[in-house]
C-alpha cells in the first residue's frame with residue numbers, strides 16, 4: 465500500500481482526458497451571508513477522479529464539502545476555476561425521502577421526473593431493490609424503515625438517475641456505529657456490482673480509508689486540498705489492517721495540522 469502526499473496533478477488544458485470522469489481546476493466559491501459578509505467556502509481546489517474510481521473527501525465541518533459536491537453536480541456554478549465532469553447526481557446529506565410515497569415510489573422518483581411511465585419506473589426500482597437487499601420493503605413507507613434502510617432507498621434513487629457519477633454526501637452520518645459498519649460493507653458490495661465514479665464525503669477517516677481508492681484531505685474553511693492518500697490495499701479491508709491503521713493516523717495528522725495552520 466502506498467501512502468503519498470502530493471499536490472494533485474494538473475490535467476492538461478482543454479478537454480477532459482480520456483479515462484477521467486471529473487476534473488476540477490482551481491475552483492473557489494464564496495457565499496454571502498445574511499449580514500452581507502463574504503463566506504469563503506472553497507479556495508483553489510484542483511482534483512480529478514478517474515472513471516470508476518471511488519474518491520473520498522474528508523475535512524472538518526463547514527470546510528465546503530457539500531458545496532464541492534453541489535458544484536460537481538452542477539447545482540451551483542463555481543465562482544472561480546473550472547469544472548469538467550460527466551453528469552453527476554447528488555445523494556444529499558439528509559435522505560429527503562418523501563414520507564407519503566412507498567419505498568419503491570421514492571426510489572423511482574428520478575425516473576418519474578424524467579417522464580418514465582409509472583409501471584416501468586416501479587419495475588426498474590423493484591429490480592434494484594432485490595440487488596440492494598431491500599426486497600420485501602417495496603411498499604413500506606419511509607417512517608416504517610430503519611435509518612440504514614432509508615439510506616439504501618435513497619441510494620437506489622440515486623443509482624436510478626442513471627448518471628455515471630455519484631456524489632454521496634455523508635451517506636451514513638446519521639447511523640449508529642454498527643449499522644454504519646454494515647452499510648459500509650453494503651456500499652462496497654453495491655459499487656462492486658454497479659461500478660460508478662463515486663465521490664464520497666465523510667467525516668469518518670476510517671470509513672474513507674476502508675472504502676476509497678484515494679482520500680483527499682481538506683483544510684478548514686475555505687476548503688483546500690491539503691493531502692492525498694492513495695489506498696491500494698485489496699478489498700475487503702479490515703479496520704485492524706496495519707495499513708488501514710497507518711493511513712488513518714496519517715489522515716488524522718493532516719487534519720489536525722490543517723486545523724492548526
Ligand SMILES: Nc1ncnc2c1ncn2[C@@H]1O[C@H](COP(=O)(O)OP(=O)(O)OP(=O)(O)O)[C@@H](O)[C@H]1O
Nearest residue numbers: 495496497503505524525526527528529530531532
Ligand atoms: N447558501 C449559503 N449561504 C451562505 N453560506 C453558505 C451557504 N451554503 C454554505 N454556506 C457556508 O459555506 C461554508 C461551507 O458549507 P458546506 O455546507 O459546504 O460545508 P460542509 O463541509 O459540507 O459542512 P458539514 O461538514 O457541516 O456538512 C459554511 O461556512 C457554510 O455556512
Ligand SMILES: [Mg+2]
Nearest residue numbers: 529530531557
Ligand atoms: Mg455538508
